Amino acid sequence: MxxxxxxxxxxxxxxxxxxxxxxxxxxxxxxxxxxxxxxxxxxxxxxxxxxxxxxxxxxxxxxxxxxxxxxxxxxxxxxxxxxxxxxxxxxxxxxxxxxxxxxxxxxxxxxxxxxxxxxxxxxxxxxxxxxxxxxxxxxxxxxxxxxxxxxxxxxxxxxxxxxxxxxxxxxxxxxxxxxxxxxxxxxxxxxxxxxxTAEDIIQMKEEAAKVEIHKDLVNYAVNVVEETRKHHSIKCGASPRALLDLLRASQARAYLDERNYCIPLDVFETAKDVLPHRLILSAEAKMNKMSQETVMLQILNNHPVPQ
Structure with missing residues (x-):
């Protein structure tokens, strides 16, 4: 194990x-x-x-x-x-x-x-x-x-x-x-x-950081983050820190699945947990009782994942 x-x-x-x-x-x-x-x-x-x-x-x-x-x-x-x-x-x-x-x-x-x-x-x-x-x-x-x-x-x-x-x-x-x-x-x-031990975790973190993430997946992550800054329902979108967190968490997700490379699903699923809480919705979106998670899902569905 x-x-x-x-x-x-x-x-x-x-x-x-x-x-x-x-x-x-x-x-x-x-x-x-x-x-x-x-x-x-x-x-x-x-x-x-x-x-x-x-x-x-x-x-x-x-x-x-x-x-x-x-x-x-x-x-x-x-x-x-x-x-x-x-x-x-x-x-x-x-x-x-x-x-x-x-x-x-x-x-x-x-x-x-x-x-x-x-x-x-x-x-x-x-x-x-x-x-x-x-x-x-x-x-x-x-x-x-x-x-x-x-x-x-x-x-x-x-x-x-x-x-x-x-x-x-x-x-x-x-x-x-x-x-x-x-x-x-x-x-x-x-x-x-x-x-x-602490040494075990440090070693695992270093190994996770070496997981390969293809340029197409990086561009996909960038496009998703960019869309949060332009979406009509969002007043303030995701920060550059959010993008880096998305990439690093996607690598860690792949590592947990015992892969040394990321797949599109890693970025897609990870974005659902990394990005929504950072978004500030517009007044209109709040009046329509939209949630950050709903808006994030709309953005992800509008951006096809790389094949």
């Missing part, structure tokens, strides 16, 4: 009936990105993040975001030492390899912005001191739908730093029966054992 399969099977012991979501989270990990999980409370967003973190021999930190969470609670701060007569830098929880930002949209925009530098540059700056974050580095954000009380919408700059935005959804009836059975047996929340 390959390393990807070992990681996936280990997570499935804890997350029942959500194989597709597990696969996509692993895709983001190997593509070097971050993932945002949005869904109603209680469907397993935090459990999914913990299943991944516990499956890896990497440093892990959980940040419980609340309205009174301060930026220094995330990045760290400088503390004056009376003994040494100087300030000492204390790194915050963001200086870890796997970071769970739980209910990220319950904290203020000021605190949300504390994640920006870390997610993009893999470092934090505390009182002028730059601290590098060890590889592999991944932020897993969870949030409740915007309609729920006490939430602050994530700014566009923050959303653009998440490679994918995923929804777990309710389990099927069969999965619910298994979840209930495991719960009654007392094995539902058993601790997940680490099956891969």
């Amino acid at each position: 390959g390393k990807v399969a070992v990681l996936s099977e280990n997570m499935k012991k804890r997350i029942i009936g959500k194989d597709d979501v597990i696969r996509k989270v692993i895709t983001v990990l190997l593509a070097g990105g971050h993932v945002l999980l949005e869904d109603v409370p209680g469907v397993g967003k935090t459990s999914l993040a913990r299943a991944l973190a516990d499956s890896l021999s990497c440093s892990f930190a959980r940040i419980q975001c609340t309205p009174d969470t301060m930026p220094s609670d995330i990045t760290g701060l400088s503390v004056y030492s009376m003994e040494k007569g100087e300030f000492k830098v204390l790194p915050g929880p963001i200086v870890n390899q796997i970071v769970l930002a739980d209910e990220i949209n319950r904290t203020s925009p000021k605190t949300q912005a504390a994640l920006l530098e870390a997610m993009e540059e893999r470092q934090v700056t505390i009182d002028g001191n730059s601290i590098s974050i060890p590889e592999p580095f991944m932020v897993i954000g969870t949030q409740n739908p915007m309609e729920m009380a006490g939430t602050y919408p994530l700014p566009e700059a923050q959303l653009d730093r998440f490679m994918m935005k995923l929804s777990i959804g309710y389990p099927s009836k069969g999965s619910s029966v298994q979840i209930a059975d495991d719960f009654l047996k007392g094995i539902l929340h058993e601790e997940t054992q680490a099956v891969l």
Whole structure:
């Protein structure tokens, strides 16, 4: 069994009936990105993040975001030492390899912005001191739908730093029966054992980055991203960062399928998860109750994939 399969099977012991979501989270990990999980409370967003973190021999930190969470609670701060007569830098929880930002949209925009530098540059700056974050580095954000009380919408700059935005959804009836059975047996929340090391993930990321992606597929990805900037239902389209994330995630998807080359389906399917959350719809589209996912699907259907 390959390393990807070992990681996936280990997570499935804890997350029942959500194989597709597990696969996509692993895709983001190997593509070097971050993932945002949005869904109603209680469907397993935090459990999914913990299943991944516990499956890896990497440093892990959980940040419980609340309205009174301060930026220094995330990045760290400088503390004056009376003994040494100087300030000492204390790194915050963001200086870890796997970071769970739980209910990220319950904290203020000021605190949300504390994640920006870390997610993009893999470092934090505390009182002028730059601290590098060890590889592999991944932020897993969870949030409740915007309609729920006490939430602050994530700014566009923050959303653009998440490679994918995923929804777990309710389990099927069969999965619910298994979840209930495991719960009654007392094995539902058993601790997940680490099956891969940080070195394993770094090696897999390097191999995924070498997956060949043909020039025709690159042009296809570029055309799709360009169309998001021209579409009449979109006020603000996908950024250059979105294009790079699309290409890297497509390579990782092919790697998970044990291929050293990308096929058109890799780019087509990956675009459904990488691009929609970055789009800002026009007022008319919102009035017509169109969703970002619907508009994205229209664009993909209007651009035939290369043969």
